[in-house]
Amino acid sequence: MSRGAFSGWRLEPLADVPLRRRALAAASALTLAALLCGLLFLAAGANPFLAFAALVKGAFGSWRTATETLVKATPLIFTGLAAAVAFRARLWNIGAEGQVFAGAMFAYWVQHGLAGQPMALQLPVVVLGAMAGGALYAALAGVLRTAFRIDEVISTVMLNYIIVYMLSMLLLKGPWSEAGGFFEQTAKVDPGSILPALFPGSRLHLGFLLALAAAFLVQVLITRTPLGYEIRAMGSNLRALQVQGTSTVRIVLVVMALSGLLAGLAGATEVYGVHYRLKSGAVAGYGYAGIVVAILGGLRPWGVVCAAILFGALVNGATYMQIATGVPSALIYAIEAIILLFYLAGWAASGFRLRRAAHVR
Amino acid sequence: MTDAPPRLEIRNLTKRFGSFTANDGISLTVRAGELHCLLGENGAGKSTLSSCLFGLLQPEEGVVLVDGRALSLWSPADAIAAGIGMVHQHFVLVPAFTVLENIMVGTGRGLLADRKAARARVAGICRSYGLALDPDRPVSQLSVGEKQWVEIVKSLYLGARLLILDEPSAVLTPQESERLFVILRQLAASGIAVILISHKMREVMQSDRVTVLRRGRKIATVDTAGVTSDELSEMMVGRRVRPVTAAAAAPVAPAAEPLLSVGGLRLALARGRATAAIDLELGRGEILGIAGIAGNGQDELLETIAGLVPAEAGEIRLEGRPLSGLSAQAVAAMGVGYVPGDRFRDGLVPDFSIAENLILGAQWQKALRRGPLIDAAAVQARGEAAIAGFAIAASGPVMRCARLSGGNAQKVILAREFAKARRLLLCNQPTRGVDVGATEFIHAELLRKRGEGCAILLVSEEIDDLLALSDRIAVMFGGGIAGLFRRDEADVARIGRLMAGQGAGQAA
Numbered sequence: 001m002s003r004g005a006f007s008g009w010r011l012e013p014l015a016d017v018p019l020r021r022r023a024l025a026a027a028s029a030l031t032l033a034a035l036l037c038g039l040l041f042l043a044a045g046a047n048p049f050l051a052f053a054a055l056v057k058g059a060f061g062s063w064r065t066a067t068e069t070l071v072k073a074t075p076l077i078f079t080g081l082a083a084a085v086a087f088r089a090r091l092w093n094i095g096a097e098g099q100v101f102a103g104a105m106f107a108y109w110v111q112h113g114l115a116g117q118p119m120a121l122q123l124p125v126v127v128l129g130a131m132a133g134g135a136l137y138a139a140l141a142g143v144l145r146t147a148f149r150i151d152e153v154i155s156t157v158m159l160n161y162i163i164v165y166m167l168s169m170l171l172l173k174g175p176w177s178e179a180g181g182f183f184e185q186t187a188k189v190d191p192g193s194i195l196p197a198l199f200p201g202s203r204l205h206l207g208f209l210l211a212l213a214a215a216f217l218v219q220v221l222i223t224r225t226p227l228g229y230e231i232r233a234m235g236s237n238l239r240a241l242q243v244q245g246t247s248t249v250r251i252v253l254v255v256m257a258l259s260g261l262l263a264g265l266a267g268a269t270e271v272y273g274v275h276y277r278l279k280s281g282a283v284a285g286y287g288y289a290g291i292v293v294a295i296l297g298g299l300r301p302w303g304v305v306c307a308a309i310l311f312g313a314l315v316n317g318a319t320y321m322q323i324a325t326g327v328p329s330a331l332i333y334a335i336e337a338i339i340l341l342f343y344l345a346g347w348a349a350s351g352f353r354l355r356r357a358a359h360v361r
Numbered sequence: 362m363t364d365a366p367p368r369l370e371i372r373n374l375t376k377r378f379g380s381f382t383a384n385d386g387i388s389l390t391v392r393a394g395e396l397h398c399l400l401g402e403n404g405a406g407k408s409t410l411s412s413c414l415f416g417l418l419q420p421e422e423g424v425v426l427v428d429g430r431a432l433s434l435w436s437p438a439d440a441i442a443a444g445i446g447m448v449h450q451h452f453v454l455v456p457a458f459t460v461l462e463n464i465m466v467g468t469g470r471g472l473l474a475d476r477k478a479a480r481a482r483v484a485g486i487c488r489s490y491g492l493a494l495d496p497d498r499p500v501s502q503l504s505v506g507e508k509q510w511v512e513i514v515k516s517l518y519l520g521a522r523l524l525i526l527d528e529p530s531a532v533l534t535p536q537e538s539e540r541l542f543v544i545l546r547q548l549a550a551s552g553i554a555v556i557l558i559s560h561k562m563r564e565v566m567q568s569d570r571v572t573v574l575r576r577g578r579k580i581a582t583v584d585t586a587g588v589t590s591d592e593l594s595e596m597m598v599g600r601r602v603r604p605v606t607a608a609a610a611a612p613v614a615p616a617a618e619p620l621l622s623v624g625g626l627r628l629a630l631a632r633g634r635a636t637a638a639i640d641l642e643l644g645r646g647e648i649l650g651i652a653g654i655a656g657n658g659q660d661e662l663l664e665t666i667a668g669l670v671p672a673e674a675g676e677i678r679l680e681g682r683p684l685s686g687l688s689a690q691a692v693a694a695m696g697v698g699y700v701p702g703d704r705f706r707d708g709l710v711p712d713f714s715i716a717e718n719l720i721l722g723a724q725w726q727k728a729l730r731r732g733p734l735i736d737a738a739a740v741q742a743r744g745e746a747a748i749a750g751f752a753i754a755a756s757g758p759v760m761r762c763a764r765l766s767g768g769n770a771q772k773v774i775l776a777r778e779f780a781k782a783r784r785l786l787l788c789n790q791p792t793r794g795v796d797v798g799a800t801e802f803i804h805a806e807l808l809r810k811r812g813e814g815c816a817i818l819l820v821s822e823e824i825d826d827l828l829a830l831s832d833r834i835a836v837m838f839g840g841g842i843a844g845l846f847r848r849d850e851a852d853v854a855r856i857g858r859l860m861a862g863q864g865a866g867q868a869a
Contacts, residue, residue, distance in 0.1 A: 014379075224734045226724040233721065236712035243669060243699070243707045244722025245690030 058320025079290025103264020106133020134264020
């Protein structure tokens, strides 16, 4: 019988993958991704070393750029946590995108009538409103799943479309459109509702501290509370949990709501911390990027924070890189995808080893 | 001995999985016309060895010769070409195909090609071993025993001169397994070498020679006629084994009213309708054994009582209070423990530690909480207590359950469910796939629990175990109770007939 040149080699799955091996895989994935990005820079006609240097300088070169990186990371921390919480329970909430919109819209809806009121009233309304909006919108997908067995992947993706066009409708000659404006956006929000800056002269706002607090609370929730226990159990063996009489309907609803609540906060930080208006451009894209951030962060809250800062740095640094070296900043989205693909490949590969099968003679 | 080379010769076969050596330098010969038994506990390396022989695994070292010719076994196709056949524990048949189609499938000659010749050959094989198999019946209509015949005929059709059977009687009634041994004897008489993997002593003693494996090493190959089953057990386990029986345990005084009473219970079976309603009573400190072939409603009976699936009709009462309609959580809260049959699917969260698995279902309990958080120290203490109390072989309470062996995983479940079972314990095949040492331990624990006054419903496919442990034995068939015996009146032949659905009747 003829056999290929590699017939003597077999891929064997490892029963247990040591953390060392995972770390090595992640490190080599990042290195390879950087090499490939270097080639892309080269193809774009720039010196890769200068381009990387510009990227880093643009992201962390000064106090101002570093805080700006954290501004960009803030919504990604929230959406990354949203995806991580759901994915840990094997609930595939792809709807953080729509839940960010829902959070921003609900916050605006409950806040915009309070213009002129003191900050002490408006800020809690904004934060709680965003949480409620995201949670309710995600819970809708949870209800569809538990009551009608509609797969949450489908329903959350569809709900994303609905809310995006709903916002468009409200802004385009709708009740929320800016009086006399041409753009699809609301008027500027009341100054009393704006998330205060943490340092004078910087755009870094209270939302970043909220994001860190959220990461801490999610960490405690997942590792140390009964609900977190159920989330982890559900992610590993749903059936064993059911046999013990735990209601998975309750867990699905609670986890979806929690995931949406976190995503909704990203809507509040962008509208009330960065753009000061509700418009599609202020909130779009963070939900999908959050999925990537969650996976890169290993579905762990502090990992999500690190991955979000990395992505914030890439977006922030890219602008300076374009100015300094002419590499188009849009290339950054290719870099994000390359990092994710190498990371996933490395993760999968670290679960196997290559072995030469002994020939039985 | 003749000069002809042995049918199978294995020289120094070694198979490793990482740092674990599953087969360590095993040498073995099997003669043509011999019924050779591979005996060993779970994890002793029997299945690994047979997988190497059938080309499913490739050993690191060693030589395999069939009729004196060295083989390269890269895949089952190589093994079949070399005349090696294998009957797996879980049959590999297409239910919608007929017997003939199942035999012809994968012979590389297509389904249409020369059905006539194939039919004639299959008929010839059946005739020579006295098998009444209709080649045109769909396999889905066959009994389990008949399906096994199809597997055997299929191997012979493919030209097997060496037939490996992996725990063939695990799914059979006592009568069916007797029949199987008659067939295996005939196969051997016609010159085929038969390798039988088993840990049931009653079957092992019917072989010509026995090779005992322990922890991946060959302990010895002996002539069966020259040893007793006790000696074989000792070789297999490495120490003397004392069987645990209820007869030795102190009897528990019966209470006036039954602890569990089941009346007119009609089970919702996975396939088909239950043939009869179930009436049962179970007293404090009593073990009621449920005998039956897998799939006759045993799983459904336990799941229904545990509150996991609703019954079609009927009533279940625990100390007079109705259980029907309660959630699984509410049933558990009344002091009912449930040990599921499929322990890794239903009983454990593989990514959780031993300690975490021990609180599964109890994660909200006040005793395990400190404010809103789970009390890690209390959970850890529970884990340590269970590891000590149930002799779980583990590095510690934080060891992941996915890494535990079947026996130790089962002990984790038992530790959890025993704690819950203040009144009633539902136990589905607690010792399936568990080694002799752990089986001994689990049986002793069941009797200890019985001694504490807990009522136990014990489902098992091992009649010997039921006879040893139960106060009474019920036989299930088609979702109903086909017969009920006190232990001292139980008769294996009668139970076997009832398991097969022949002759109903209440005896006790």
